[in-house]
Amino acid sequence: xxxxxxxxxxxxxxxxxxxxxxxxxGFPVRKYTFTWFRQAQxxxxxxxxxxxxxELTTYYTDSVKGRFTISRDYAxxxxxxxxxxxxxxxxxxxxxxxxPSWTPAWSxxxxxxxxxxxxxxxxxx
Numbered sequence: 001x002x003x004x005x006x007x008x009x010x011x012x013x014x015x016x017x018x019x020x021x022x023x024x025x026g027f028p029v030r031k032y033t034f035t036w037f038r039q040a041q042x043x044x045x046x047x048x049x050x051x052x053x054x055e056l057t058t059y060y061t062d063s064v065k066g067r068f069t070i071s072r073d074y075a076x077x078x079x080x081x082x083x084x085x086x087x088x089x090x091x092x093x094x095x096x097x098x099x100p101s102w103t104p105a106w107s108x109x110x111x112x113x114x115x116x117x118x119x120x121x122x123x124x125x
Contacts, residue, residue, distance in 0.1 A: 029077050098113065
C-alpha cells in the first residue's frame with residue numbers, strides 16, 4: 001500500500017528554521033516525483049518545491065527560492081523540505097505529494113496521485 005507520512009511542522013519564530021519530512025512506504029522515493037504544497041488559511045493550495053524522479057533537478061516557487069531546499073534520502077525513503085529564514089507568510093499547512101512521472105505542470109495539485117496528511121507550520125513571534 002502506498003502511503004506518505006508528513007511530519008516536522010511546529011511553531012517557530014520569524015527567521016527560524018524547520019525541516020519537514022515526508023516518509024514514503026510502498027514505493028521507492030527515487031522513482032517518484034515529489035512536490036511540497038502549502039495551504040494558508042483562506043487561500044488556495046500552492047506548490048512550493050518539487051524534485052524530479054530519478055534526478056536531482058529541483059524547482060521552487062519564487063517566494064521560497066534561496067530559503068527552502070528539497071532533498072531525498074534513499075536509505076530512509078524520505079523526502080525533506082528544509083526551511084530557513086522563515087517568515088510569517090510561510091505559515092500554512094504543508095503537504096507532500098507524489099506522482100510516478102514528471103510533468104512541467106508540476107505545480108498543479110490535481111496531477112498528483114498520492115498525498116500526505118499535512119503538517120502545520122506556524123511562523124510567529
